[in-house]
Amino acid sequence: MTKHEPLKTPVPPVARPIGDPHIIQSDAEAIAVAHKLAAEFAKGASDRDRNRIWPQEQLDAFSQSGLWSINVPKEYGGPGLSYVTLNRVIAIISEADPSLGQVPQNHLGVVAAINTVSDPAQKALLFAEVLRGTRFGNAFSEFGSKRAVDFETKFTDDGDHVRVTGRKFYSSGALLAHLVPIVALDDEGRAWYAIADRGAEGLSVIDDWSSFGQRTTLSGTVILDNVKVPKTHLVPGYKGYESPSADGAIFQVIQVAVDLGIARAAIADTKDFVLHRSRAWVDSGLDHAAQDPYTIQAVGDLNLRANAAAALLDIASAAIDVAVANPTVETVAQAQIATAEAKVLSTEIAILATNKLFELAGTRSTLAEHNLDRHWRNARTHTLHDPVRWKYAILGNYYLNGVNPPFHAWS
Known part of the structure; x- marks a missing residue:
């Protein structure tokens, strides 16, 4: 394994794994x-x-x-x-x-x-x-636009292929991908996925992801200089938002699962530290930190909230299954609402659990040798996707005024 400092030079593509991947059966x-x-x-x-x-x-x-x-x-x-x-x-x-x-x-x-x-x-x-094991990366978001929905990357028609030019950031997975889907606009301003080969001429991935959390998501800058993409690999992504579909909710709900995983890891490390390393507080009269009634209550609360987030994740995922099978205005809105609820709760438990870890485990849990701050760094970084303050607004408008959520890739 090699330590990687962020670099400004392009990273070469990686070879595909040898052999066909397994196909899951159930x-x-x-x-x-x-x-x-x-x-x-x-x-x-x-x-x-x-x-x-x-x-x-x-x-x-x-x-x-x-x-x-x-x-x-x-x-x-x-x-x-x-x-x-x-x-x-x-x-x-x-x-x-x-x-x-x-x-x-x-x-x-x-x-x-x-x-x-x-x-x-x-x-x-x-x-x-x-x-056959191909990994898609992504080159969706752009760093300098006013809003996430504003894209400057465009493609031009060139016979049996198109040419894509632009610059992308937040490109999770692109460094070690085999194909890179690029969100690019046509002459009518419609967004497509132009799926380019990772080693295509003019496609450069820069390892410049410097966030304090989610440090190995293989993200960074993607530079697109007249990149050739065959029209067979030009996917009309915009069609997913011309009529009801669960596409946006699917992108969103996977974020919920990541945040739930972060919370669970923090809770597990909290319990381990309290049981094996933490000392009982001087005024408690107890021999072990795990006997502290305030700690017991707090750990119970954390697990309760994590279980609630997991339940909402299942509910949202099931609503998405319904919307995929029968995409209507109603089923898609229900999937979006369930996903927004799950996103709120998973964000809150991820931040709460990664903060409570240090409160309950005590000062020694902050020592660098344990690296437990990675949980908070990961939670704080990842939960910035699609801010939950807007999820509350979506939920309130739906339940109070009967207004369906906005229909785009971020809702």
């Missing part, structure tokens, strides 16, 4: 595989965070396990599993290492979008890529 198998991987991923998670070690070996194991193709439909050879299972998988992986939990988020979202908007020939082509 929901139960997906959960079992996730637990097995998580046990391995947890072993080096703190060190990878501390030293910013790219999880290339872990990422290869993850994508080869079959968990990156679980929402490929059955009719195209995939498992076609529920979003309930998909998000339980992401929460399990994120508890072990939330950077690894976040990396496939846009990959899975793009798979969902392809299922919504692509024609059968394009689905067959791109789903075959996913089933």
Whole structure:
């Protein structure tokens, strides 16, 4: 494993793993595989965070396990599993290492979008890529625009392919991806996914992600200089928002699973520290920190809130399954509302649990040797996605005034 300091020079593409990946056969198998991987991923998670070690070996194991193709439909050879299972998988992986939990988020979202908007020939082509282990990165967001929805990256028609020029940031997963979906506008201002080869001429990924949290999400800047993308790989993403679809909720709900995983990891480390390292307070008259009634109450509260967030995640995922099967204005709005509720609760428990860890475990838990601050750093960084103050507004307007949520990729 190699420590990586952020660099300003382009990172070369990586080779694909050798051999075909596994194809998951059932929901139960997906959960079992996730637990097995998580046990391995947890072993080096703190060190990878501390030293910013790219999880290339872990990422290869993850994508080869079959968990990156679980929402490929059955009719195209995939498992076609529920979003309930998909998000339980992401929460399990994120508890072990939330950077690894976040990396496939846009990959899975793009798979969902392809299922919504692509024609059968394009689905067959791109789903075959996913089933043979191809990892999608992303080049969606732009750093200097006024709002997240404002894109300056455009493509031009050039025969059997298009040419894409622009600059992207927050490109989670792009460093070690095999294909990079780029959000680019056509002449009519419509947003497409132009799915470029990671090694395409003119496509450069810069390792300049310097956030204090989610440090190994393989993000950074993507520079696009007249990048050639075949029209077979030009996906009309805008169609997912011309009529009711669950595409936006799917991108959102995976974020919930990551935050839940962070919270669970912090709670687990809190309990471990209190049981084995913390001292009882001087005025308590107790022998062990775990006997402190205030600590017992607080740990109970944390677990209660985490369990509530997990329940809302399941409810939101089930609503998304309904909306995918029957996309109507009503089913999509219900999926969006359930996802917003889950996002609020998962954000709150992630921040609460990662703060309470130090309060309950005591001063020695702040020592650098434990690296427990990574939980708070990860929670504080990741929960900035799609601010929950706007989720409250969406929920209130829906329940009070009967106004459906805004219909876009951030809601």
